[in-house]
Amino acid sequence: GAVVSQHPSWVICKSGTSVKIECRSLDFQATTMFWYRQFPKQSLMLMATSNEGSKATYEQGVEKDKFLINHASLTLSTLTVTSAHPEDSSFYICSAAPRADTQYFGPGTRLTVL
């Protein structure tokens, strides 16, 4: 149980295009999901907290207009990287929280912007 999936697992896109990443909790519901970004050999950096049915809460320094988050249901959150540039290339990881002290992480999505 407690499986979180991400799709796609990797994506390569051209600069200026937008990319959507999906995060799904497969066997549980999560009112809250999180999006993290991870650069090579670095820790996870929380980008935003996604709440079902309401606007996401972004961490300081994260552009909300560039990283659009939609949490349309209790099992799905999406992150859209708009007008992607090479500096947006990173490993994006989501997690789903069925309760306050528990997070289950997805396998991550590798984004490469050419």
Added chain:
Amino acid sequence: GESVGLHLPTLSVQEGDNSIINCAYSNSASDYFIWYKQESGKGPQFIIDIRSNMDKRQGQRVTVLLNKTVKHLSLQIAATQPGDSAVYFCAENRGTYKYIFGTGTRLKVLA
């Protein structure tokens, strides 16, 4: 500021030896701590957790120790195996949904 840091960025151990990975945290209000293992190209995998009302918790081949006096957390892996090679992160939680992750330690198991 808030931080959860690690003392050693890389730890190399011989196969079969015990590994100890350390983590320091700065906020005494944190009441829940988690260790994660992350293999290359994958998401973090839960290893073990501990609440602030405990000093020690054991799992299968792993033990987490919490020293609240010095705000220090450690993960001990017994009889380290090649499959244990990964990056290990500690994370703290303060009764909210938000986790704060440490910087990570890469564990290399030498044959």
